[in-house]
Amino acid sequence: xKPNYEEKGIKAYLGDCLDVxxxxxxxxxxxxITSPPYDNLxxxxxxxxxxxxxxxxxxxxxxxxxxxxxxxxxVVGDATIKGSxxxxxxxxxxxxxxxxxxxxxxxxxxxPQACFGSNNCYLQSFEYMFVFSKGKPSSLNLMRDRKNVxxxxxxxxxxxxxPDGIKSKRIKKKMDEYGKRKNIWEYGxxxxxxxxxxxxxxxxxxxHIISWSNPNDVILDPMMGSGTTGKMAKIxxxxxxxxxxxxxxxxxxxxxxxxxxxxxVLNL
Numbered sequence: 001x002k003p004n005y006e007e008k009g010i011k012a013y014l015g016d017c018l019d020v021x022x023x024x025x026x027x028x029x030x031x032x033i034t035s036p037p038y039d040n041l042x043x044x045x046x047x048x049x050x051x052x053x054x055x056x057x058x059x060x061x062x063x064x065x066x067x068x069x070x071x072x073x074x075v076v077g078d079a080t081i082k083g084s085x086x087x088x089x090x091x092x093x094x095x096x097x098x099x100x101x102x103x104x105x106x107x108x109x110x111x112p113q114a115c116f117g118s119n120n121c122y123l124q125s126f127e128y129m130f131v132f133s134k135g136k137p138s139s140l141n142l143m144r145d146r147k148n149v150x151x152x153x154x155x156x157x158x159x160x161x162x163p164d165g166i167k168s169k170r171i172k173k174k175m176d177e178y179g180k181r182k183n184i185w186e187y188g189x190x191x192x193x194x195x196x197x198x199x200x201x202x203x204x205x206x207x208h209i210i211s212w213s214n215p216n217d218v219i220l221d222p223m224m225g226s227g228t229t230g231k232m233a234k235i236x237x238x239x240x241x242x243x244x245x246x247x248x249x250x251x252x253x254x255x256x257x258x259x260x261x262x263x264x265v266l267n268l
Contacts, residue, residue, distance in 0.1 A: 005254040010234060012242040012257070014250045017222035018054070020243045021061040029065045029241070030139065030217035033208050033229045035075035035127075035200065038088055055092060058222065063099050065220070069138025071212040072101065075109060075200075077127040080118050089128050101132035109204060110186040129185070129204075131212070139213050142180045150175055200228035209236050227253025231260045 001023040003011040013020045036058070037050045062072050076092060078085045097103055107129035114123035187201035205228050209219060215237045221229040224242035226249065233240040234257060242257075244250040 004250070005258075007258065009239040010230065010242075010257060011240070012224065012230070012244070012250070012254050014244060014247060016245050017243040018057055018061065021058075021065060021222060024065045024220075024241065026064055027067045027070075028218060029220045030067055030070050031209065031213040031238075032062055032066065032070075032072040032220040032222070033075075033205055034073070034221045034223050035225070036223055038076045038078070056095060059092070059096055060099055062222070063096075063101060063134065066134045067138070068135050070134050071104065071137050071139075072096070072132040073208045073212070074130045074132065075127055075204075076130070080121070083118070083120070089130075093128075093130050093132075096130070096132045101134060102136075103130065104133040104137060105131040105183055107131060108184040109201075110184055111189055112186060113189055126184075129208075137212060139217065141211055141214070143207065143211060144176070144178045144180045146179050146181050148175055148177060148179045199226045202228055202232055205229045205232040206236065209233060209238060213238055224253045225249055227256040230257045234260050235262055237262065 001013065001020065004014040005012040036055065066072060074092065074096070076089045078087060078089050080086075093103060093106070109127045109129050111125050111127075114125035185204065185207065187204050189199070189201065209229075209232055213219060213236075216239060218239045218241065219229060219233040220241045222243045224230060224244040227242065227244075230240045230242045230253060240257075242253060244253055
């Protein structure tokens with residue numbers, strides 16, 4: 001299938017991902033980062049069909065195209081309807097497990113700009129970032145930018161409490177100045193005057209690409225939206241396949257990718 005937009009290492013297709021993904025080879029994708037139109041919270045130019053059957057077919061296609069050791073980052077939240085959160089995110093996570101993915105990590109995208117939501121609940125300020133893996137992740141570049149309170153050598157338990165509540169034997173261990181991140185990541189909302197109603201924070205996409213892939217790996221976003229995943233994949237010298245159904249958003253995303261310069265951006 002010929003892409004509607006192409007440059008070195010980048011292929012973008014205008015169309016429904018369920019029509020395009022069958023043309024992607026089995027086990028050819030290293031990492032997918034995407035956010036589906038969960039619970040129909042946005043109209044997306046009234047060009048959207050999203051239901052459980054659509055979701056399950058997309059999930060099965062993602063399993064097929066993902067390499068052994070590959071990862072899918074699925075950014076999603078829940079609507080509140082008649083006083084109850086839908087729980088769609090949990091249903092989707094369990095379905096990904098049913099078809100063979102591991103739930104490698106349940107991460108939180110924390111937004112300092114909270115949405116108001118229901119007056120009967122606390123302010124809504126996060127989305128889930130489910131990290132699914134097809135077996136053990138083959139690319140693992142965990143970020144270590146969290147400054148430890150203590151550093152140097154000290155005595156600590158080899159592990160936590162045993163099942164009977166007894167502390168394990170203490171050992172001498174060196175504590176580095178910086179430890180790996182916790183799994184709650186905070187970013188401002190995507191923002192920007194792109195014309196798309198739900199923009200990924202660029203840093204969110206960048207941090208996941210660094211964490212779960214290596215240069216020249218193939219990154220997929222089957223619901224490309226404003227093209228943030230593709231832009232950051234290009235900056236990080238990954239290959240990218242993007243699919244977008246809405247013509248307006250396809251134009252926005254490909255223009256952003258085309259205008260992205262990569263020279264001297266990062267030393268990986």
